[in-house]
């Protein structure tokens with residue numbers, strides 16, 4: 001890093017060019033909303049992933065946090081945010097319609113609601129649990145023990161793994 005600072009005149013243009021190339025190849029997965037270099041993303045396209053388990057997260061960073069250590073063997077669904085009356089974000093602003101379609105595809109048996117332990121995250125989880133209730137699914141959420149206000153992408157892998165292992169039914 002120090003080298004970069006000292007030699008930024010030469011190094012930065014090359015670095016920026018490399019970053020630019022990466023950002024141009026990134027696409028949003030039309031199935032799950034993850035961001036990857038291919039669509040469907042590497043996770044959706046991986047046949048070793050368990051199609052019976054679907055983990056719903058707020059943001060792409062949460063997928064990366066959970067998938068860093070392969071904590072979850074199923075597939076993901078990225079909402080692209082959370083319900084927020086304050087910010088005027090309602091169900092139609094999030095990837096909820098596509099989630100309902102996936103949940104009803106007959107293949108999914110468990111939906112894990114892995115929202116952040118914030119008020120808005122939990123409001124979103126409750127809303128989704130109610131909407132998903134019509135399908136005969138096991139709906140679980142991450143175990144408490146997540147720090148209040150805790151955002152998934154800031155948690156260490158041990159805490160995340162524990163919250164996933166001890167997940168419990170909603171309600």
Ligand SMILES: [Zn+2]
Pocket residue numbers: 029030031032033034040041042043044045
């Ligand atoms: Zn995907």
